[in-house]
Amino acid sequence: MLSEWLESKKEFEFIERDYASRLDLIAKLRGLHKAEVYIETIPESCSREIMYRTLLANCVSQNNVKKAEEVFSKMKDLDLPITVFTCNELLFLYKRNDKKKIADLLLLMENEKIKPSRHSYSILIDTKGQSKDIGGMDQIVDRMKAQGIEPDINTQAVLARHYISAGLQDKVETLLKQMEGENLKQNRWLCRILLPLYANLGKVDEVGRIWKVCETNPRYDECLGAIEAWGKLNKIDEAEKVFEMMVKKWKLSSKTCSILLKVYANNEMLMKGKDLMKRIGDGGCRIGPLTWDTIVKLYVQTGEVEKADSVLQKAAQQSQMKPMFSTYLTILEQYAKRGDIHNSEKIFLRMKQADYTSKAKMYQVLMNAYINAKVPAYGIRDRLKADSIYPNRNLVNQLVQVDGFRKNPVCDLLD
Numbered sequence: 263m264l265s266e267w268l269e270s271k272k273e274f275e276f277i278e279r280d281y282a283s284r285l286d287l288i289a290k291l292r293g294l295h296k297a298e299v300y301i302e303t304i305p306e307s308c309s310r311e312i313m314y315r316t317l318l319a320n321c322v323s324q325n326n327v328k329k330a331e332e333v334f335s336k337m338k339d340l341d342l343p344i345t346v347f348t349c350n351e352l353l354f355l356y357k358r359n360d361k362k363k364i365a366d367l368l369l370l371m372e373n374e375k376i377k378p379s380r381h382s383y384s385i386l387i388d389t390k391g392q393s394k395d396i397g398g399m400d401q402i403v404d405r406m407k408a409q410g411i412e413p414d415i416n417t418q419a420v421l422a423r424h425y426i427s428a429g430l431q432d433k434v435e436t437l438l439k440q441m442e443g444e445n446l447k448q449n450r451w452l453c454r455i456l457l458p459l460y461a462n463l464g465k466v467d468e469v470g471r472i473w474k475v476c477e478t479n480p481r482y483d484e485c486l487g488a489i490e491a492w493g494k495l496n497k498i499d500e501a502e503k504v505f506e507m508m509v510k511k512w513k514l515s516s517k518t519c520s521i522l523l524k525v526y527a528n529n530e531m532l533m534k535g536k537d538l539m540k541r542i543g544d545g546g547c548r549i550g551p552l553t554w555d556t557i558v559k560l561y562v563q564t565g566e567v568e569k570a571d572s573v574l575q576k577a578a579q580q581s582q583m584k585p586m587f588s589t590y591l592t593i594l595e596q597y598a599k600r601g602d603i604h605n606s607e608k609i610f611l612r613m614k615q616a617d618y619t620s621k622a623k624m625y626q627v628l629m630n631a632y633i634n635a636k637v638p639a640y641g642i643r644d645r646l647k648a649d650s651i652y653p654n655r656n657l658v659n660q661l662v663q664v665d666g667f668r669k670n671p672v673c674d675l676l677d
Contacts, residue, residue, distance in 0.1 A: 278308045278309055278312060281304045281305075281308050281313065282308075282312055282313060282316050284300070285297055285300055285301065285304070285313055285316050285317065286316050286319075286320065288300050289316070289317060289320035290320065293617075294317070294320060294321060294324065294326065294329050297317055297320065298317065301313050301314070301317065310340060310342055311337070311342040311343055311345075314333060314336065314337045314340075314342060315337075315345070315347060315348055315351075317333050318330055318333045318334060318337070318348060318351055318352075319351055321333055321355075322351045322352075322354060322355045325355070325358065325359065325587070325619065326619050327355060327356075327359050327360065327619070328619070328650065330351070330352065330355055331352075334348070334352060344370075344374055344376065345376070346371075346376050346377065346378065346379045346382060349367060349370075349371050349376055349382065350379065350381050350382050350385065352367055353367060353382060353385045353386070354385055357385055357388065357389045357392070359621070361389055361393070364386075364389065377409070378406075378409075379411075380406075380411050380413075380414060380417065383402060383403075383405075383406040383411065383413075383417070384413075384414075384416065384417040384420060386402050387399050387402050387403065387406075387413075387417060387420055387421060387424075388420050388424075390402060390424075391420065391421070391423070391424030391427070392424075394427075394428065396424065396425070396428050396430070399421070399424060403421070415441060415452065415455060416455075418437060418440070418441050419441070419455050419459065421437060422434050422437050422438060422441070422459050423459070423462070425437065426459070426462045426463060431463065434459075434463065435463070438456065438459060438460065441455070441456065442456060446472070446475050447475055450475065450476065450481070450484070453472050453473075453475055453476050453484050453487065454481075454483045454484050454486070454487040455487075456472050457469060457472055457473065457484070457487035457488055457490070457491040458487055458490050458491050458494065460472065460491065461490070461491035461492070461493075461494040461495050462494060464495065466495055466497070469488075469491045469492070469495060473488050473491075476488070480504075480507065480511075482508070482512060485504050485505075485507065485508045485518075486517075486518070486521050488500075488501075488504045489501045489504050489505055489508075489518075489521045489522055489525065490521055490524075490525075492504065492525075493521075493522075493524065493525030493528060493529070494528075496529060498525065498529065498531070498534075501522060501525050502522070505518065505521075505522045514541070514542070514545040514547055515547060516542065516547045516548055516549050516550055516552075516553045517550075517552070517553075519538060519541075519542050519547065519553060520550075520552045520553040520555075520556050522538060523535055523538055523539070523553065523556040523557060523560060524556045524559075526538065526560060527556055527559050527560035527563055528563075530563050530564060532560065532561075532564040532566075535557075535560045539557060549577075550583055551577075551583050551584070551585055551586045551589070552586070554573065554574070554577040554585050554586075554589060555585070555586045555588060555589040555592075557570075557573055558570045558573055558574055558585075558589050558592055558593065559589075559592055561573065562592055562593065562596055567593065567596045567597065567600075570592070570593055570596075571593050571605070571609070574589060574590065574593060575612075577589075578612070578616065584616050584617075585616070587613070587618050590609055590612065590613045590616070590618070591613075591623070591624070591627065593609050594606060594609040594610060594613070594624070594627050594628070595627050595630075597609060597631060598627050598628065598630040598631035598634065599630070599634065600631075600634065601631055601632075601633075601634035601635035601636070601637075602631060602635075603631050603632060603635050603637060606627075606628055606631035607628070607631075610624060610628050620649035620651060621651070622651050622653075622654055622656075622657055625642070625645075625646060625649075625651060625657060626656055626657060626660060629642065629657075629660040629661070629663075629664050630660070632663075632664045633660065633663050633664060637664075638664055638665065638666030639664035639665075639666075640666055642661065642664060642665075643661065643665070
């Protein structure tokens with residue numbers, strides 16, 4: 263890479279920012295272990311906190327809980343300052359993987375006198391919302407305001423999404439009007455946020471009203487929001503009109519196509535989806551993980567699981583970017599429902615070969631294949647231990663059903 267060549271030539275004096283940038287590149291392209299090795303070569307004059315913070319951020323982006331916790335412990339061992347940025351990274355990671363660990367992290371922040379930022383509160387609000395704890399979510403908002411921090415638009419959008427999921431229509435409508443303010447034309451950037459939220463409420467008229475603000479001279483992100491919104495409202499013609507407008511203005515792109523493909527997938531419109539996929543291929547668009555994910559789900563929703571599997575395999579072989587974790591999981595779930603152990607194990611292995619960290623969710627889905635096939639899963643307990651996965655309640659219940667030897671596997675697991 264260019265940064266490696268520059269550093270080796272020693273004709274360019276690296277400063278702290280350059281080392282951090284190169285560390286970030288190594289973590290992304292060569293892996294976290296190589297990045298750890300590189301840190302040891304960086305001059306001591308550079309901030310170790312910034313370097314380890316960069317490494318931690320990459321652990322989080324790669325969803326590697328174990329490595330992130332190792333880096334965090336290393337930072338504490340080196341007496342590096344623990345900042346709110348570092349804590350927010352872990353909060354975000356735990357929100358996605360292990361919400362039970364959030365309480366201990368918040369206690370650490372309190373003991374270290376690290377005040378939560380607006381971003382910290384936003385993560386906590388989203389965590390409560392995901393757990394369907396609307397009362398707890400509102401309490402965090404109150405605590406946030408008591409600290410003199412008002413929810414920004416992004417945090418309000420998170421609140422709105424969870425109010426919608428909870429069926430609190432009056433509450434969310436009040437919040438959306440508050441977000442919009444008095445003059446939407448002067449705050450055009452809000453349209454992209456409001457369009458899908460009103461669509462989630464089923465408000466066709468409101469989506470149409472907001473789109474009119476943008477329609478005469480739409481921006482790229484507004485068009486994406488409009489396609490998404492019309493799709494959620496099953497207004498396929500309107501979504502396609504916006505798509506064609508985008509193609510004329512910005513040419514065909516995989517990102518634009520993936521949004522419309524998702525509309526087709528959600529409405530089980532396989533033929534339209536196939537036509538668009540052909541158009542993508544003929545147009546020479548570079549297809550990324552998000553587009554592959556949508557194509558796979560389109561085939562799955564119409565029952566063509568083997569075709570979806572073939573698409574995924576092609577993506578893994580041809581694309582420079584690996585398919586998304588959720589893409590693999592979608593196909594694994596379908597094979598598991600059928601009780602197809604052979605193909606379930608095949609997808610499970612391919613997930614590990616793609617360097618995805620083994621998770622309890624993967625094993626839960628895999629064991630469903632054995633349960634549905636009514637076949638014991640010999641050695642599954644050893645596989646869990648090898649991947650350092652401690653069984654949660656769901657896994658314990660599944661292990662009882664697939665264990666071919668032990669009479670009381672639950673007692674053994676809880677020892």
